[in-house]
Amino acid sequence: MRIFRRLHYWWSLFVAGALLLFLGPPVLLVAWVTDRHELVYPWALFGARNWLRLSGMKVQVRGSENIDPNQTYVFISNHRSYLDTATLFAYTGQRLGVLAKKELLKVPILGYGMGYVNVMAIDRSNRERALQTTEAATARIRSGRSFGVFAEGTRALPGEFRPFKKGAFYMAAQAGVPIVPVAIKNTDYLMGKGTGEARFGTIEMVLLPPVSTAAVSSDEEVNQLLQRVHAMIGDELN
Template sequence: MLRTPLFFIVVFLATLVSAFSVMLIGLFRRHSDAAYRYVFRPWARSIAWAAGVKVEVSGQEHVEPNRAYVIISNHQSHMDVPVLGGYLPLKLTIIAKKELFRIPIFSHGMRAFGILEIDRSNRTRAIHTLEQAAMILREKNTSVLTFPEGTRSADGRLQPFKKGPFALASAHRFPILPVSVCGTFPILPKGKFWVKPGRVSLKIHPPLHPGEDGAGNREELIERVHQTIAAGLYEHENA
């Protein structure tokens, strides 16, 4: 019973302190190694801790630490961001839907961290966000985490993918890193406000390179990544 209030207290305090800390490091160095290592990752791990989440990561051998990726992940829960941000062995930022930037305090933390806001209802603004992401990947050597389902799954099942992240990767030949997030759905399901402790598995798959790896066009690339992530979820559910 005490887990849920503890969780939301930690989220509030950690976000407040972290946003202030990023400002001290320098508002114009949002994607610096220091901001990620000493602020964003501890913020993410503190939230996972408050939720009682135990994280297991597999496939780290597929990651080149000094390379930037377009990270493609399924989206089961609000816990996905703390788990991925806290435990993937990469410096990263996130593309998040505009609705999240309306949440008081949380929105300030997101902007301080340099998280990118995307408005999918406005094509011009969405393209601008993808251009910002390309700049961060190329010039900051920072990976960009995306959720191509567009929103959290209502039942934990993998939904169809939107094209945006794949357009980003294909246009600039950025490698795609597929990741299957398994186990976050029962911890904090969509539309629920209580937290249930649990175990989460992150399965990192081998990267795919647009135009190579047997994925000749964008539709084939989307299908291949979708199948890869789905296979990781299936393997976890039937382990």
């Protein structure tokens, strides 16, 4: 019934807030006092996985055999739900930074803690600031940190797959690392944008074979790369 789906949605938001409230302050305080930012990541991973679990979501990952644990990647994914961010962050098998929307900076505790786990807020409404953020992310990728990006730029409506923005593709090409196309399925049914409802179920994340950026330099080549990755994810979603 719809009322139960709405209650489920609000329960999921309550769980997210409770995890932030009870885990965030002590972990961030210890990391700040000891100047050991690396202490935050395991707790962020714990929080993301348990938010999904306590919200009634299971995660099934396919394609892990395509990922070299010693290789740096840019993971580019579709985006239809709040659930996608936690799924991508926690289940690729890599210690992952994420490009996220700037509005998350306003969330108490979360906004402060994002920098501790390489979650970088991008302001797509301000071209100069967005460029600065992507340049900073590219530098971290060059240093060996994999990143996840939702290249549509915003959550799509249920069943929708929007065109990609180019920023993540320039990041990967400039850093000289492969792109892993990622198809996240079923999250629009479980907690779709604009529905205000949630359901119990299984999230399926498919890690497709990496795409090399070694020969990509011109704008035309970046656009071809974008179209190829978009088509790979679209085919998997369909």
